[in-house]
Amino acid sequence: MEDHTIDNFGEENEGYIKIDRYNTVKTRSISNHYTDILSQLGENPQREGLIKTPERVAKALQYLTHGYDLDPAKILRSAMFKEDYSQMVVVKDIEVYSMCEHHMLPFFGKAHIAYIPNGHIVGLSKIPRIVDAFARRLQVQERLTNEIRDCIQETLQPAGVAVVIECQHMCMAMRGIQKQNSVTTTSAFTGEFAHDRTRAEFLRLITANLH
Numbered sequence: 001m002e003d004h005t006i007d008n009f010g011e012e013n014e015g016y017i018k019i020d021r022y023n024t025v026k027t028r029s030i031s032n033h034y035t036d037i038l039s040q041l042g043e044n045p046q047r048e049g050l051i052k053t054p055e056r057v058a059k060a061l062q063y064l065t066h067g068y069d070l071d072p073a074k075i076l077r078s079a080m081f082k083e084d085y086s087q088m089v090v091v092k093d094i095e096v097y098s099m100c101e102h103h104m105l106p107f108f109g110k111a112h113i114a115y116i117p118n119g120h121i122v123g124l125s126k127i128p129r130i131v132d133a134f135a136r137r138l139q140v141q142e143r144l145t146n147e148i149r150d151c152i153q154e155t156l157q158p159a160g161v162a163v164v165i166e167c168q169h170m171c172m173a174m175r176g177i178q179k180q181n182s183v184t185t186t187s188a189f190t191g192e193f194a195h196d197r198t199r200a201e202f203l204r205l206i207t208a209n210l211h
């Protein structure tokens with residue numbers, strides 16, 4: 001079979017990334033569309049600064065949506081360890097970069113995630129990895145929040161999961177309503193986090209400046 005792959009963009013790590021290279025057929029096809037789009041926008045796609053732009057955009061878009069090729073549950077399962085620890089584990093300030101599915105413009109900010117182990121803990125890096133796996137797709141912030149919660153709950157089966165995401169949406173800043181400073185917060189909880197005290201502890205931990 002012809003190898004249509006070039007230019008590694010992902011880590012080759014335990015097969016997390018099924019397609020870990022740019023696909024040359026896709027790159028060529030998306031590039032061709034962007035050459036046309038540049039013309040439609042009144043630009044000259046042949047001028048020096050733009051000559052490679054369609055290909056760059058094609059690769060950037062593949063990178064920005066590479067989450068479709070990742071299996072978040074598999075990422076979590078690859079580092080689950082039996083451990084007798086039943087206090088809340090909080091990973092906060094995880095950078096999020098995603099693209100809204102309505103305008104294909106970026107939204108970005110931070111995710112704060114907690115779980116209460118129920119026999120198993122997970123390798124800490126896997127939490128930001130699954131954030132990325134879901135964020136690097138066309139998304140809405142609400143679905144991103146729920147997908148992260150559900151993945152952790154179903155895979156790790158902890159006593160509870162909490163996810164809070166705060167993001168700025170470029171479609172609300174650079175265009176449309178043009179609000180430069182608005183931040184959208186979404187949250188999703190399971191299990192123990194239904195209790196006010198547990199939820200309050202999580203919210204205190206993510207807002208506290210412990211450094």
Ligand SMILES: Nc1nc2c(ncn2[C@@H]2O[C@H](COP(=O)(O)OP(=O)(O)OP(=O)(O)O)[C@@H](O)[C@H]2O)c(=O)[nH]1
Pocket residue numbers: 100101102139140141142169171172175176177
């Ligand atoms: N709920 C939600 N809405 C989003 C998200 N990202 C973008 N949107 C909104 O999606 C909506 C799409 O609405 P439309 O009225 O079809 O699009 P539009 O005419 O471009 O709307 P304006 O942005 O108000 O100009 C807008 O209100 C966006 O602000 C998201 O993550 N969650």
Ligand SMILES: [Zn+2]
Pocket residue numbers: 100101102103104105169171172
């Ligand atoms: Zn949008």
